[in-house]
Structures are given as structure tokens and as C-alpha cells.
Amino acid sequence: MLPTIKWENNKVIMIDQRKLPFKEIYLELNSYHEVAEAISNMTIRGAPAIGIAAAFGIALGVLKLNDGENYIEKFYDICEVFKKTRPTAKNLFWAIDRIKRVFESNKNLPLKVIKEKIIEEALLIEKEDIEINKKISENGERLIKKEEKILTHCNAGELATGGFGTAIGVIKSAFYNGKKIKVYVDETRPFLQGARLTCWELKKAGIPHVLITDNMAGWLMKKGKITCVIVGADRIASNGDTANKIGTYSLAILAKEHGIPFYVAAPLSTIDFSIGTGEEIPIEERNKKEVLEINSISIAPEGTEAENPAFDVTPSSFITAIITEKGVVRKPYLKSLKKLKEVS
Ligand code: MRU
Secondary structure, eight states, X not given: OOOSEEEETTEEEEXXXXXXXXXXXXXXXXXXXXXXXXXXXXXXXXXXXXXXXXXXXXXXXXXXXXXXXXXXXXXXXXXXXXXXXXXXXXXXXXXXXXXXXXXXXHTTSOHHHHHHHHHHHHHHHHHHHHHHHHHHHHHHHTTSOSEEEEEXXXXXXXXXXXXXXXXXXXXXXXXXXXXXXXXXXXXXXTTTIXXXXXXXXXXXXXXXXXXXXXXXXXXXXXXXXXXXXXXXXXXXXXXXXXXXXXXXXXXXXXXXHTTOOEEEEOOGGGEETTOSSXXXXXXXXXXXXXXXXXXXXXXXXXXXXXXOBOEEEEOGGGOSEEXXXXXXXXXXXXXXXXXXXXXX
């Protein structure tokens, strides 16, 4: 398994995803500020992975708190720093809340014990995520036919999670179970998570794949070259509306038009039951430079305006099924997701 992120000797180690696939560099982060910055600048990215990073980052911050200071206030300040790193992925806020709950239920204990409990919880979030991804993959694998040509967008693999991946986990399970799989990988402009990260992971796993530019999907569907679409998610509203990497919405429309199943694979920690629809999902707007440049080289005349929404929202009516660790759910999602929440 690729170590995307790990806690080692009271430090956070992570692979620098900005440098992949050309350089495999592991960074050693010693302060919570460094971890927060790594989330904001996408050294680490992907909804479950940034949740784990936030949990580890808060643990790093807590480790440096002292008895002589107002450490309760400082703890909340650290959590606030992580809340501001990226707005869309629910897993980030879910992980921060989990750490907060541990702090709150232990805050009357000696600081040394609080520190141990928080590290324990952060490690548990990481461990559980790997197990959850394996379950998602098992559940999703049953939807994959003996022979399938799968389109995926962005990167919902090992690099985006604690391990194994969600959408890519489903693909890997199908492949390891002997199914004949070919993966079409959307390059995923502007950050190129598909070209740089998903192709890197699929190559390592030995899974046949083909890289396409984001504007090719419709034509390939028309030509029968794609038989299903599987993507991950950053936040799912109670009614199933799903925020994922920009470009996902267009794929869902294309899939519907061509009668191709469109699957979303995500853990329950991605579901935001506090919001009714996708309208309420905050969409991150990133630096325009990501659109105007590739590898720091301008691709448009100086002064060109650009927009850079990092995510879009796919209405649940376009989603054939949502694959979670607790099972696969279908429309109407308001009902099926609620049921899933009740059994978990
Ligand atoms: O901007 P990113 O790279 O963090 O966006 C990631 C995605 O959109 C993924 O598809 C999503 O987080 C699911 S990862 C299992």
C-alpha cells in the first residue's frame, strides 16, 4: 500500500502530491501550521485524506500545548485554523468534530492524558478509513460487470484516502476479482489529479488504463467506449446531491444522455445530513493561476480573466447509485440515505 500520510515519532509524514508523478517526495511536518498549509496548497488532497491530515495536524498542535497556558482556548484556535483550510469536503469538518468530541469529553483529565487520547483518535480515524474503503470497494464491486470500460474523474484512490481508495478501490476490487477492466482516466484540469495521480496509481496497480482530456468523454460514450462512470465525492447532501471535482456534473449529464450508469463511491463521513440539498454546499474557488498556467507557464494572453471553481454539484437525479461502506443506495436518496444513517 502507498503511504499517503502517516503519523511517525510525533511527526506527520506525507507524500507531496503536487510533485507526482515525476518526483516521489515525502515531507516531514513538525507543526500544525505546516499541516494546515499542506492541506490548503494541496500537498495532500482528496476528502478522506484531508480529514486524516486535519486530525493528525490537530494532534501535532495539541502535543505542543503546555500546562501553564490556556490550552483549552488554544485547542479551539488550532481547530479553527484547520476549518479554514478548504471549505467543500465534509470529511475535513467531520474529522475536526471527532477530535473536538474527544477533547471535550476528556478536558478535565491531565494534559498528558488528553494528548494521548487525541493521538489515539487521529490514528483511529486513519485506520477506520482504510477498513471503510475496503468495504466500499467490496460493495461497489458487485455493480461491476464481467467486462467493463470505466470512466473516472479526478483521483479517488489511495492518495485521496487513508488507503485503497473509494472509486478507485471499487475498480481495483473488480480487477483483482478477475473482471476485465479498462479505465478511462479524465485528465482533470486544472490540477490534473487524473493524469498525474490516478494514472500513477493505476500503473502501480497494473490496471489497464487510458488517459483522455476532459472534453473527450461525450464522444467516447457515443462510440460505446465507456460502459460506466465511477467517481468519489467531497460532500453529499441529505437528498443525494453530490459535490465532487469540477467536471463531474458534465459527466453525469453525458452518462444519463447515453444510458450509462453513473456511480458515486464515498464513506458516510462525506454525507452532510445537516443540509437538505446541494445548493447549500460551499464550493471552493481556487487561485486563477491554476487555470491560466500549466507548470508556471502561461497558456493565455496576459490579463486574461479566469474562473476556478474547484468543485461542482451533481443533482442526485443523475446518480444511478451511491456506494458506501454500509451498502449501495438508490433513489429516492432522501429516504435511502436516512435509512443508512439509522442503521450505522
Ligand atoms: O481538490 P481535490 O483534489 O481535493 O478534490 C478531490 C476530489 O474531488 C475527489 O474526487 C474526492 O475528494 C473524493 S476522494 C476519495
